[in-house]
Amino acid sequence: MIRLLVIFVFLAGAAFAVEPDEMLSDPVLEARAQDIGKEVRCLVCRNESVEDSNADLARDLRLVIRERLLAGDSDGDVLEYLVERFGEYVLLRPKFGGSTLWLWLAGPILLLMGAAISVGFVLKGRHDVAALTDDEEARLRGLLDDTE
Amino acid sequence: MITELGHLALIIAFAVAIVQMVVPMIGAYKGWSDWMAVAVPAANVQFVLTGFAFAVLMYAFVVSDFSVQLVAFNSHSDKPMLYKVTGTWGNHEGSLLLWVLILTLFGVMVAWWGGDLPGRLKARVLAVQASIAAAFFAFMLFTSNPFVRIPNPPLNGNDLNPLLQDPGLAFHPPFLYLGYVGLSMAFSFAIAALIEGRVDAAWARWVRPWTLAAWMFLTIGIALGSWWAYYELGWGGWWFWDPVENASFMPWLISAALLHSAIVVEKRETLKSWTVLLAIMAFSFSLIGTFIVRSGVLTSVHAFATDPTRGVWILAILVFFVGGALLLYALRAGAMEAKGVFSVVSRETGLIFNNLLLSVSAFVVLAGTMWPLIAELLWDTKLSVGAPFFNVAFTPFMIVLAMILPVASALPWKRGRLQATARPMWGGLALSVALGALVWALGTGGRIWGPLGVVLAAWVVLGALTDLGLRVKAFKAPASETWRRLVNLPRADFGKAIAHSGFGLTIFGIAMITAFETENIRVVNAGDSWEMSGYTFTFNGAERFRGPNYVGERGDVTVSAGGRFISQLTPEKRVYNVQRMPTTEAAIDMGLTRDLYVVLGDPQTGGGWAMRTYIKPYANWIWIGCIVMALGGIMSLTDRRYRVGASARRQVPAGVPAE
Numbered sequence: 001m002i003r004l005l006v007i008f009v010f011l012a013g014a015a016f017a018v019e020p021d022e023m024l025s026d027p028v029l030e031a032r033a034q035d036i037g038k039e040v041r042c043l044v045c046r047n048e049s050v051e052d053s054n055a056d057l058a059r060d061l062r063l064v065i066r067e068r069l070l071a072g073d074s075d076g077d078v079l080e081y082l083v084e085r086f087g088e089y090v091l092l093r094p095k096f097g098g099s100t101l102w103l104w105l106a107g108p109i110l111l112l113m114g115a116a117i118s119v120g121f122v123l124k125g126r127h128d129v130a131a132l133t134d135d136e137e138a139r140l141r142g143l144l145d146d147t148e
Numbered sequence: 149m150i151t152e153l154g155h156l157a158l159i160i161a162f163a164v165a166i167v168q169m170v171v172p173m174i175g176a177y178k179g180w181s182d183w184m185a186v187a188v189p190a191a192n193v194q195f196v197l198t199g200f201a202f203a204v205l206m207y208a209f210v211v212s213d214f215s216v217q218l219v220a221f222n223s224h225s226d227k228p229m230l231y232k233v234t235g236t237w238g239n240h241e242g243s244l245l246l247w248v249l250i251l252t253l254f255g256v257m258v259a260w261w262g263g264d265l266p267g268r269l270k271a272r273v274l275a276v277q278a279s280i281a282a283a284f285f286a287f288m289l290f291t292s293n294p295f296v297r298i299p300n301p302p303l304n305g306n307d308l309n310p311l312l313q314d315p316g317l318a319f320h321p322p323f324l325y326l327g328y329v330g331l332s333m334a335f336s337f338a339i340a341a342l343i344e345g346r347v348d349a350a351w352a353r354w355v356r357p358w359t360l361a362a363w364m365f366l367t368i369g370i371a372l373g374s375w376w377a378y379y380e381l382g383w384g385g386w387w388f389w390d391p392v393e394n395a396s397f398m399p400w401l402i403s404a405a406l407l408h409s410a411i412v413v414e415k416r417e418t419l420k421s422w423t424v425l426l427a428i429m430a431f432s433f434s435l436i437g438t439f440i441v442r443s444g445v446l447t448s449v450h451a452f453a454t455d456p457t458r459g460v461w462i463l464a465i466l467v468f469f470v471g472g473a474l475l476l477y478a479l480r481a482g483a484m485e486a487k488g489v490f491s492v493v494s495r496e497t498g499l500i501f502n503n504l505l506l507s508v509s510a511f512v513v514l515a516g517t518m519w520p521l522i523a524e525l526l527w528d529t530k531l532s533v534g535a536p537f538f539n540v541a542f543t544p545f546m547i548v549l550a551m552i553l554p555v556a557s558a559l560p561w562k563r564g565r566l567q568a569t570a571r572p573m574w575g576g577l578a579l580s581v582a583l584g585a586l587v588w589a590l591g592t593g594g595r596i597w598g599p600l601g602v603v604l605a606a607w608v609v610l611g612a613l614t615d616l617g618l619r620v621k622a623f624k625a626p627a628s629e630t631w632r633r634l635v636n637l638p639r640a641d642f643g644k645a646i647a648h649s650g651f652g653l654t655i656f657g658i659a660m661i662t663a664f665e666t667e668n669i670r671v672v673n674a675g676d677s678w679e680m681s682g683y684t685f686t687f688n689g690a691e692r693f694r695g696p697n698y699v700g701e702r703g704d705v706t707v708s709a710g711g712r713f714i715s716q717l718t719p720e721k722r723v724y725n726v727q728r729m730p731t732t733e734a735a736i737d738m739g740l741t742r743d744l745y746v747v748l749g750d751p752q753t754g755g756g757w758a759m760r761t762y763i764k765p766y767a768n769w770i771w772i773g774c775i776v777m778a779l780g781g782i783m784s785l786t787d788r789r790y791r792v793g794a795s796a797r798r799q800v801p802a803g804v805p806a807e
Binding site for chain 2: 038047049052087090091122140
């Protein structure tokens with residue numbers, strides 16, 4: 001609602017997210033680092049990725065990500081490395097497994113249930129198509145037209 | 149003195165709301181028309197008193213009366229006048245007063261224009277509306293009184309948060325609240341209908357325009373917020389899946405579902421109990437949003453100063469209204485049987501799947517928003533659910549929705565043939581795929597989502613146009629015949645085509661910016677130039693300057709392309725005097741095909757400035773699409789049946805829309 005309100009309160013210093021001096025010279029590695037950074041939460045901020053955040057801690061995490069990538073880690077290794085140190089809280093995309101399975105499956109399960117109910121409703125409606133006589137139909141339409 | 153009068157007005161309005169909640173309800177139950185008649189004057193008095201209280205508060209802000217605690221905490225005498233006025237609602241108490249003012253405004257609109265409503269229904273609707281108002285008056289008076297005085301007024305105030313010192317504050321919250329609170333109308337009508345045990349086409353004809361209006365305001369409010377974030381936060385993000393954004397997005401999704409299902413009730417007399425449930429849910433999501441923003445249970449980049457008592461109050465209001473409504477629904481929904489029947493291939497079926505996708509996607513957003521809380525309560529684990537989750541879990545719903553939309557919305561009512569409806573659409577589909585292929589061929593960076601998004605967007609827009617073309621027999625009949633049909637086409641049909649096209653345009657903007665945005669981060673010295681996508685940016689240096697209530701540094705960047713001057717951009721960094729808060733003011737050269745977005749960073753120790761440059765292709769189409777969607781809503785609201793229908797009904801003997 002009043003967006004933006006608290007955002008900067010937590011952010012020491014001004015500046016914006018990624019600083020020029022942090023960037024890797026290899027554009028492929030840098031692009032990977034930015035993609036990973038978007039998946040990692042800035043732990044002292046409110047719901048921001050380290051890629052978007054100006055906090056000092058976010059900067060530290062961005063540097064860690066780049067260090068690990070230079071050391072030859074895969075994207076998954078880097079995230080694993082961060083989870084080991086900071087816990088799953090650091091992941092903005094929760095893992096697919098454990099208790100979080102329910103979160104991931106909530107949408108598909110609801111969709112299937114809803115689809116089953118909808119299909120049932122639609123099919124039931126079909127049997128009733130003959131139930132409305134032409135007279136009734138005409139009367140219904142007449143009523144609707146009257147109010148038009 | 150005037151402040152105390154404002155306070156008194158609120159207290160009297162609270163009392164009037166209680167009267168309006170009780171007396172007409174009893175009157176409707178007993179059939180006493182004089183008791184029912186209390187509702188109309190009560191709604192008027194409530195509105196006038198709340199409006200007076202709001203004006204008093206605004207006056208206190210305008211004259212900087214720092215003996216009022218709220219003004220002392222949130223304003224400053226040096227603040228520009230615009231922000232003194234808008235600062236009235238740039239805080240918890242003031243925004244709550246605006247919320248309640250809009251609530252009473254909607255109530256009074258039923259009182260003014262509800263002359264054609266059946267007396268009992270009108271009395272009950274106004275009583276339910278007053279019960280919501282009473283709950284919020286109590287909340288305001290007991291926990292969030294805007295009129296509290298401080299015994300020793302400070303010489304000056306704490307100022308408004310600098311990020312809110314933006315014209316965006318003038319429009320974003322009022323529009324959003326008009327949307328949130330507008331959904332209370334659908335809620336009140338739903339509760340009244342449940343009490344009466346009767347939902348018919350006439351009911352839907354009342355509920356739909358209110359829902360449409362609320363949805364339109366929400367659309368505009370959300371778009372304004374998104375655009376505000378885009379230019380203010382300094383990196384051009386336009387949607388963050390932040391809990392507070394989700395809080396406004398969920399009611400939007402549900403109200404979109406509701407305004408579609410209300411069409412089915414209105415035209416086909418089926419889906420009644422589902423529509424009532426949606427009407428309850430839409431406002432429930434508004435209340436959940438209020439809870440999320442004002443209680444502080446979820447961490448968000450927005451959020452007001454939090455106070456546990458307020459959280460408990462809102463939770464109590466939430467539980468009472470949502471719980472009570474659902475209980476009533478469980479008891480009474482059985483009374484509403486479907487009348488209209490339809491075959492598997494029909495517009496009814498299409499709208500059912502529209503509702504399924506919209507409401508399940510809203511619940512996915514709810515699950516993702518609340519999950520950190522749930523995980524902590526149930527498993528004692530601290531988890532984050534952020535943008536990457538929502539992008540994966542939510543987007544598929546919108547993709548499927550866009551895929552089925554053109555054909556499903558063109559199906560005839562009751563009984564249709566898929567082939568007959570789909571055949572004219574093949575041209576549009578082929579053209580969409582061709583456009584996607586073109587974008588894929590031209591696009592650099594090669595993210596596949598861009599071209600796919602373009603296919604989808606073009607499919608939705610062309611599908612809407614094809615449907616409209618078929619309705620007027622474009623190119624099939626003589627031009628005069630087409631013109632005659634076009635003129636006679638109900639406005640609602642135009643509204644539908646416009647709103648659906650808007651949805652397509654927004655998809656287009658999102659796909660393009662997501663796939664093809666480019667950024668450049670560098671250190672620049674005065675005189676440096678850099679190239680991006682054919683544009684040459686030249687940094688001419690930066691200078692200090694002084695604003696009305698801040699000091700800042702202003703960079704100067706010249707943009708040219710092929711030697712031709714394009715734009716002069718002046719990105720700023722500001723530090724506000726009172727709150728010592730730094731903000732960045734991006735400089736944007738806006739265009740229909742791209743935004744050039746330049747942000748000035750910190751001065752570097754080795755000399756020079758950090759500078760971020762973005763090229764954001766077709767960014768503005770995200771919001772243009774939203775505006776087009778809202779225009780579709782306005783067009784539909786002006787449909788003849790809303791203007792003429794109500795008064796024409798008076799000539800029909802009472803009780804005709806029979807169950």
